[in-house]
Amino acid sequence: MLRSLFNRLFGCLTVLSLVMLTWAIAPTAQAYDNPDLLPSAPTNIIDLADSLTATQQEALDQHLNAFESETGWKLRVLTQFDRTPGRAVKAFWGLDDKSVLLVADPRGGNLLNFSVGDAFYEFLPRTFWIELQTRYGNQFFVRDNGEGSSIIEALSSVETCLRRGGCNVVPGLPREQWILTLITSVIGGIICGFAAQPQKPGQVVAWQWALLFSPLWGILFIAFGIAPVVTRTAEWLPLIRNIAGFAMGALVAYLSPMFIKSSASET
Secondary structure (H helix, E strand, O other): OHHHHHHHHHHHHHHHHHHHHHHHHHHHHHHHHOHHHOOOOOOOEEEOOOOOOHHHHHHHHHHHHHHHHHHOOEEEEEEOOOOOOOOHHHHHHOOOOOEEEEEEOOOOOOOEEEEEOHHHHHOOOHHHHHHHHHHHOOHHHHHHHOHHHHHHHHHHHHHHHHHHOOOOOOOOOOHHHHHHHHHHHHHHHHHHHHHOOOOOOOOOOOHHHHHHOHHHHHHHHHHHHHHHHHOOOOOOHHHHHHHHHHHHHHHHHHHHHHHHHHHHHHO
């Protein structure tokens, strides 16, 4: 009897604690979806996280107005930290199929998130938005360039592609990505050079072996070394460097038996 009474008392205290806890955090939870946070004047940017400087915000707001008037595409920016107007922005901005909402929230692993209207996917596929997020919203880019630059650069890429009539990849070739393409080009050249080494007396180049291994070095050189460059930038220098890297790797690998024989004879 006493145990039953104790269990009932413990249950009531638990329920009461949960109710009090819910009541205590309710005001904070309401702040995550609060239409009162919407500005009173029309604007393209709601900067609740202070990610943009006053100069950046003013210039970007004017630029987005001009871009919408010129093209009809609607780009909007919402930055948030611990408060957000939530779904109220949809009615505030009249978001539709020709609208993109960039949400910048520094609490996550990636600063940028995009709410994309269906009309955009005809010109900018889903893979484009994933690459855009990872390029400009990653922690390293934000740390080196700031949240404001991350937002502005991402929107600039979207505008550039819309003016071109669409993009499959994000324009521009970051240095880290170019270095990766150079490495794959050199490795492809090394494989090609080793495969082309003479296998018979009097043979200059083993074309059969080079062709046999062409799927491997071709993928490394063409798919991973050349294609990312030509699809992201019109500059010739990265392309020339990758081709030179492939040629140098192939030449060194092709001539390596001569170097080995030379050092062995000297020994």
